[in-house]
Amino acid sequence: MRTLTYWQAISEATVQCMEADESIFIAGEGVDDIKGTFGTTKEAYARFGANRVIDVPNSENATAGFAVGAAACGLRPLLVHTRADFMFLALDPLVNLAAKWRYMYGGDKGGVPVVTRGVVGRGWGQGATHSQSPHATFAHYAGLYVAAPASPADAKGLLVQALTGDTPVVLVENRNLYPLTGEVPAGATAIPFGVGRIARRGADVTVVATSLMVHEAERAAVQLAEQGISVEVVDVRSLRPLDDRIICESVARTGRLVVADTSWARYGFTAEVAAVVAEHIPHALTAPIRRLALPDCPAPVSWPLEEAFHPGAGGIVEACLQLCGQAPGDLPALADVAAGFQGPY
Amino acid sequence: MTSGRAQLLRDMVRIRVVEETLADYYRDEQQMRTPTHFSIGQEATAVGVCAATTSQDLVFTAHRSHAPYLAKGGDLKAMVAELYGKQAGCAHGRGGSIHLVDRAVGFGGSAAILGEMIPVAVGAAWAFARSGRPRAVATFFGDGATEEGVFAESLNLASVHRVPVVFVCENNLYSISSPIGARQPAGSTIQDRAEAAGVTAARVDGNDVFAVYEAAQRALRHCREGNGPYLLELATYRWREHVGPGFDHGQDHGYRPVRETEAWMARCPIVRATEILREQHPDIDRTVAEWSAQYGDEIQRAVVYAKEQPFPDVDALLDGAYHPVPR
Ligand SMILES: Cc1ncc(C[n+]2csc(CCOP(=O)(O)OP(=O)(O)O)c2C)c(N)n1
Ligand SMILES: [Mg+2]
Numbered sequence: 001m002r003t004l005t006y007w008q009a010i011s012e013a014t015v016q017c018m019e020a021d022e023s024i025f026i027a028g029e030g031v032d033d034i035k036g037t038f039g040t041t042k043e044a045y046a047r048f049g050a051n052r053v054i055d056v057p058n059s060e061n062a063t064a065g066f067a068v069g070a071a072a073c074g075l076r077p078l079l080v081h082t083r084a085d086f087m088f089l090a091l092d093p094l095v096n097l098a099a100k101w102r103y104m105y106g107g108d109k110g111g112v113p114v115v116t117r118g119v120v121g122r123g124w125g126q127g128a129t130h131s132q133s134p135h136a137t138f139a140h141y142a143g144l145y146v147a148a149p150a151s152p153a154d155a156k157g158l159l160v161q162a163l164t165g166d167t168p169v170v171l172v173e174n175r176n177l178y179p180l181t182g183e184v185p186a187g188a189t190a191i192p193f194g195v196g197r198i199a200r201r202g203a204d205v206t207v208v209a210t211s212l213m214v215h216e217a218e219r220a221a222v223q224l225a226e227q228g229i230s231v232e233v234v235d236v237r238s239l240r241p242l243d244d245r246i247i248c249e250s251v252a253r254t255g256r257l258v259v260a261d262t263s264w265a266r267y268g269f270t271a272e273v274a275a276v277v278a279e280h281i282p283h284a285l286t287a288p289i290r291r292l293a294l295p296d297c298p299a300p301v302s303w304p305l306e307e308a309f310h311p312g313a314g315g316i317v318e319a320c321l322q323l324c325g326q327a328p329g330d331l332p333a334l335a336d337v338a339a340g341f342q343g344p345y
Numbered sequence: 346m347t348s349g350r351a352q353l354l355r356d357m358v359r360i361r362v363v364e365e366t367l368a369d370y371y372r373d374e375q376q377m378r379t380p381t382h383f384s385i386g387q388e389a390t391a392v393g394v395c396a397a398t399t400s401q402d403l404v405f406t407a408h409r410s411h412a413p414y415l416a417k418g419g420d421l422k423a424m425v426a427e428l429y430g431k432q433a434g435c436a437h438g439r440g441g442s443i444h445l446v447d448r449a450v451g452f453g454g455s456a457a458i459l460g461e462m463i464p465v466a467v468g469a470a471w472a473f474a475r476s477g478r479p480r481a482v483a484t485f486f487g488d489g490a491t492e493e494g495v496f497a498e499s500l501n502l503a504s505v506h507r508v509p510v511v512f513v514c515e516n517n518l519y520s521i522s523s524p525i526g527a528r529q530p531a532g533s534t535i536q537d538r539a540e541a542a543g544v545t546a547a548r549v550d551g552n553d554v555f556a557v558y559e560a561a562q563r564a565l566r567h568c569r570e571g572n573g574p575y576l577l578e579l580a581t582y583r584w585r586e587h588v589g590p591g592f593d594h595g596q597d598h599g600y601r602p603v604r605e606t607e608a609w610m611a612r613c614p615i616v617r618a619t620e621i622l623r624e625q626h627p628d629i630d631r632t633v634a635e636w637s638a639q640y641g642d643e644i645q646r647a648v649v650y651a652k653e654q655p656f657p658d659v660d661a662l663l664d665g666a667y668h669p670v671p672r
Binding site: 088124301304306 | 378379380430431434436437438439440441443444456457458459460489490492493494520521522523527528529598599600656657659662663665666
């Protein structure tokens with residue numbers, strides 16, 4: 001199979017879906033510019049032009065409401081935010097309308113399949129308001145689907161699903177994944193929401209993760225294998241619906257659970273996964289659940305603080321060792337996926 | 346020769362020298378790990394407005410923050426230390442370039458979600474008005490921020506409550522790579538939208554520091570006399586890339602014509618002010634050169650200082666997220 005980068009996979013899914021369905025259009029600030037949203041909207045703009053790839057004013061609130069209206073009248077909007085932090089300005093149309101539209105008008109008049117892509121994650125000192133990963137916020141609301149693909153193939157398949165389904169979807173893309181490569185099917189094959197994937201098989205500890213943290217978990221697993229600890233990595237792929245079964249089956253086998261996320265622990269993804277396990281298989285655990293998430297403060301800018309703030313492979317290694325009753329040895333420090341970032345922003 | 350008009354020129358020279366020096370360090374050493382939005386070419390707006398404020402007045406800004414911070418008298422060393430992520434920074438390395446603050450001189454803060462500091466300034470000004478103090482607030486934002494709903498909401502709110510706030514729109518014709526013509530209807534101005542909300546407004550050449558200064562004085566007087574808010578639409582142009590230290594004309598970024606950039610660079614606010622002052626001060630060029638050298642030294646010292654400062658203590662990562670609770 002061919003290999004594509006994560007951004008190329010998103011671009012390919014977009015172009016293929018737009019070719020197949022004329023009702024799809026892209027709207028976002030700067031989607032037509034030379035950088036093309038980390039490359040992901042560049043080819044769509046080149047192919048379909050300004051009529052279907054629309055640079056909108058800086059009006060996130062209106063643009064999201066506009067998308068709801070367009071979707072209610074048969075179009076398929078794909079909204080793009082270069083930082084998911086800007087989506088807080090779009091929350092009212094997204095949460096109070098898109099998520100509720102189908103239900104609140106009786107359930108039989110159709111939904112509004114607005115698809116929103118939000119870029120998350122750290123760069124250099126992006127700080128408190130430009131590096132948040134608010135996926136749990138969106139996933140809180142019934143009526144929205146939320147996915148956070150980790151691999152290029154999933155980025156493509158989940159976007160295809162979003163652009164062909166009938167439910168509003170938020171797709172969260174960690175910017176550090178864009179350059180990562182992987183095998184991607186040539187066709188526009190959808191990957192259903194709510195189906196997780198075992199990213200790596202293991203027997204001693206389950207690490208449940210999403211997005212960037214799947215890669216951090218895989219790195220951790222390699223190092224832990226050398227220590228004789230076999231780690232199973234579960235990539236849930238979508239946060240809502242959440243594949244409870246794949247999580248519980250894995251934890252039932254390993255008896256130990258680490259949940260890793262790029263956002264805060266309280267009321268977040270790690271809390272949800274822990275709750276699922278506590279509800280369904282309370283007796284399966286042989287050790288307490290460990291959650292790896294952000295410290296309870298906004299993202300700092302200063303380099304050493306930023307390094308300490310973001311969880312990575314090293315933290316996962318430590319948590320797994322602890323759960324398996326091993327002392328945190330002096331293992332060589334693992335570089336985070338984002339460590340390759342060379343600036344300048 | 347540093348009173349009145351010459352002082353305005355002098356302040357612009359300082360900001361230009363500071364920012365150009367910082368841009369060089371940013372590019373060459375990559376030790377300032379914080380996205381920076383330089384105001385090079387736009388100094389007259391910050392200097393003209395801030396010079397018209399009193400030390401009691403407050404200023405808030407958006408992401409393009411360095412120039413208004415410095416024009417308002419913000420501590421240079423603390424700003425540079427902030428860019429280097431140091432504990433001595435004005436936000437102790439927590440906020441970076443987009444979150445500058447110096448309350449001691451009336452710089453209330455900068456923030457980078459478009460439009461978000463506009464209503465904050467309205468609230469601050471309202472608080473002043475309630476306490477009967479003759480203080481006013483100015484809030485800087487770009488043309489792009491006026492497309493956010495909160496801009497219209499803030500105009501209305503300030504207008505209805507006759508709040509002593511000056512809305513300062515630095516219209517540099519672009520929002521990152523989108524020209525204003527792609528985002529706002531032709532034939533209508535930002536001034537028009539303010540007036541529609543009942544806000545007194547004026548459009549001024551934002552590269553003419555003397556014109557900006559006089560307009561800001563009028564606006565602030567209007568506020569202080571209890572006549573409600575005022576909007577200044579200041580036409581200007583950024584010379585560098587949207588974010589970061591480089592130039593983008595000549596590079597293949599394609600979004601603004603090289604000739605347009607060069608025409609605006611020819612209307613440099615510093616050259617403009619120098620020319621105007623030359624009649625009265627025949628040796629103005631020598632004076633400007635002296636200032637440049639002086640501020641060149643000042644910024645080099647500030648960089649040395651910032652580099653020597655310690656980073657924040659990692660153990661203090663959580664400090665400041667909440668008001669300390671006694672244990
Ligand atoms: C709500 C929100 N949307 C988008 C952005 C991304 N963004 C940052 S600066 C900028 C351009 C703003 O243009 P303008 O207000 O004219 O200010 P300028 O950069 O030209 O000084 C954009 C779109 C943001 N920071 N916040
Ligand atoms: Mg602008």
